[in-house]
Amino acid sequence: SLPLDLQPGEHKNIELGNTGTTVTGSVVATGRGDVSLNKNWSLNYLIRRDGGISLPEDFPKLSFDPSGPVQTSWARDPHYASWLRSRHYYFLKLTPEGRFQISGVPPGKYDLILRLFEEPAGCLVDAVGTKVIPVTVTVADIKAKNKDLGSIDVACRVGPRVGESMYAYKFTDTTGVEHSIYEMKGRYILMHVWASWCAPCLKNMPDIQVTADQLSEKPLTFVGLNVDQYPEDAKRLVEKNKWNWAQNYLGDHSDMARQLAISSIPVYYLIGPDGKLAATANEWTDMKATLKKTFKQKE
Incomplete structure (x- = not known):
């Protein structure tokens, strides 16, 4: 514990969980022409490949092999969310423009899962754009206190717009x-x-x-x-x-x-x-x- 008996005029800087680096980057939705996409509407995780806890013996059978690199298709498995909770992961909240920042990430191998959606009005069904980025955090990244992934392009679908032909359907x-x-x-x-x-x-x-x-x-x-x-x-x-x-x-x-x-x-x-x-x-x-x-x- 750290006593904080501050007196008027005093200040103290405290760093909590200063054992990792800060991972940053920016997500760009491509393939949509001039149709914008609010990146805030997304489900994104940085998932560590090792560690976590073992699944109980009676855990339902998964439709994917969790020992391999994470794939966006895994999210279709009804038990994916339960499996995810057994891993060491970080949830990413993107800004509307697509920027993100994850603090306190220790060295290791990770998969960055990006799933972008249109602004929902009811129940989410399917992402309009997905991508998996392998991420390796090194000791050098910890010393630098930052690992910038730069700009990440995610190819995104766009549905028909008013005035467009629907004859193909x-x-x-x-x-x-x-x-x-x-x-x-x-x-x-x-x-x-x-x-x-x-x-x-x-x-x-x-x-x-x-x-x-x-x-x-x-x-x-x-x-x-x-x-x-x-x-x-x-x-x-x-x-x-x-x-x-x-x-x-x-x-x-x-x-x-x-x-x-x-x-x-x-x-x-x-x-x-x-x-x-x-x-x-x-x-x-x-x-x-x-x-x-x-x-x-x-x-």
Whole structure:
């Protein structure tokens, strides 16, 4: 212990945990053109390769080999978070611009895991950009009191923006027939992305049903895009609640979801009769207002 009996006018400098170095750097999202990305919305860890505690014998079987270098795909394992807690790791909070600083990092070999997301409105689904950087902290870094990783480029996906063509996308209707957006020229299409485990998604489903019924005579097609890992869970929910609009079960790692750069759910896409994206929203109330405005103008 260190007594701190300071008197008026006195000061004392105290260094706590002065056994490591400070790791710094800056993350840059690439591949998005002029579409910015707030790096604050990210999940990032510096994970030490050795040390930690041994997993108990009854620990669930992992889908990855934890003895190797960390991979971003490991995060898909349902027991990844529990495994991570058994390791020596640091959580990185990026500034909106992407800068970070980790203090007190001792010598050793690490993996820096970067996972960047769009600003979420509900439940996180998939990162728009990921990267793993091997990091070695040396005794020299400790003496220098800083290890700067410099600028780290992370290739990031960007979803469709208002005004862009959506003709490349396809969906299946309630009878099981596949349609392209091109085939649906002249109609509006509302695609909404959801999952059975997403509370904000399920909260809006009854009102989506009401709205679909109210606009059933309009040139509008509702299409659900489900991203459950196990589609049967979602199918049972649809049948139980008698949601009668088209549902497409994409799974939790589909090409379509990646093309849309779905980062969090729910998310709504309104495609116009010209096949171009007319509006997007993360809140159902916002999309509902857009629908009312759109079809009120046609009455």
